Amino acid sequence: MHDGDGVVRRTISVLLADQDELARRDLRWDLERAGFQVVAEAATGDEAVDLALETRPELCLLASELPRQSGLAAAAIIARVLEGTSIVLMSADLTVGDVLDAVRAGAAGCVAKDVDPSQLPLILNAVASGESAFPRRELRQALDFLVPQVA
Numbered sequence: 595m596h597d598g599d600g601v602v603r604r605t606i607s608v609l610l611a612d613q614d615e616l617a618r619r620d621l622r623w624d625l626e627r628a629g630f631q632v633v634a635e636a637a638t639g640d641e642a643v644d645l646a647l648e649t650r651p652e653l654c655l656l657a658s659e660l661p662r663q664s665g666l667a668a669a670a671i672i673a674r675v676l677e678g679t680s681i682v683l684m685s686a687d688l689t690v691g692d693v694l695d696a697v698r699a700g701a702a703g704c705v706a707k708d709v710d711p712s713q714l715p716l717i718l719n720a721v722a723s724g725e726s727a728f729p730r731r732e733l734r735q736a737l738d739f740l741v742p743q744v745a
Contacts, residue, residue, distance in 0.1 A: 606722045607633045609649060611642035611665060612657040612684070617707070621655065621714075628715035639663030646672045651679060653722050657707070658685045658692060666699045673700025680721045684709075693728050703727030 608630050612618045615637070622632045633649045636642035639660040646654055646668075654672055656665040669681045681701040685692040688706040696704040702721045705714065706729075717727045 605629065605631045606653055606719065607631050607649070607651040608718070609634045609636065609642065609646050609651040609654045609656075611636040611639070611654065611660060611668065613637050613659075613661055614657075617657075624711045624714060625655075625718070630715065630718065637661070639665055639668035642668045643671050646676060646679065650676060653718055654679060654681045655718065656681060656683055658683050658695070658704075666695050669696070669699040669701050680724075682718060682721055682727065688729060696728070704729070 606629075608625055610618050610621050610625075610632055612621065618635050618637075622635065625632055633651050634645040636645050637660075639656075640663045642654065642656055642660065642665070643663070654669070656669055658665040660668065665683055669683060672679055673681055681699070681703075683692070683696045683699070683701045683704040684707045685704060686707050688704065692704055703717060703726055705717060705727070709717070721727050
């Protein structure tokens with residue numbers, strides 16, 4: 595699959611969705627350099643859903659906040675309709691609420707938009723392989739919120 599440098603050893607198809615064209619360009623460059631195949635780019639949530647249905651990517655990397663339909667709403671539709679597609683949501687300021695929303699939407703992970711570019715391929719490869727990828731601290735806080743500890 596990959597070695598320690600995060601480079602993908604099999605090609606994983608990815609749909610990118612972010613309203614910021616420069617962010618999409620940078621993400622595409624980082625992912626393609628790591629061996630991913632970016633099959634489509636979307637600037638809105640409804641466009642992300644349409645392109646996901648058309649291209650059937652293995653993985654969708656969606657910004658949580660998208661115009662016309664949120665990334666969360668798009669993720670919920672994609673997760674429901676494309677069973678084999680994994681979803682990772684990106685958030686500008688990753689919070690416990692973002693983790694809860696991502697889980698509810700059917701995402702397999704979430705990352706901060708400022709994630710280290712060298713770590714993103716590792717995260718996406720893990721998700722494409724069936725693992726989940728949520729930041730540990732926020733996930734622990736979300737679980738504590740959902741299932742309070744009994745003293």
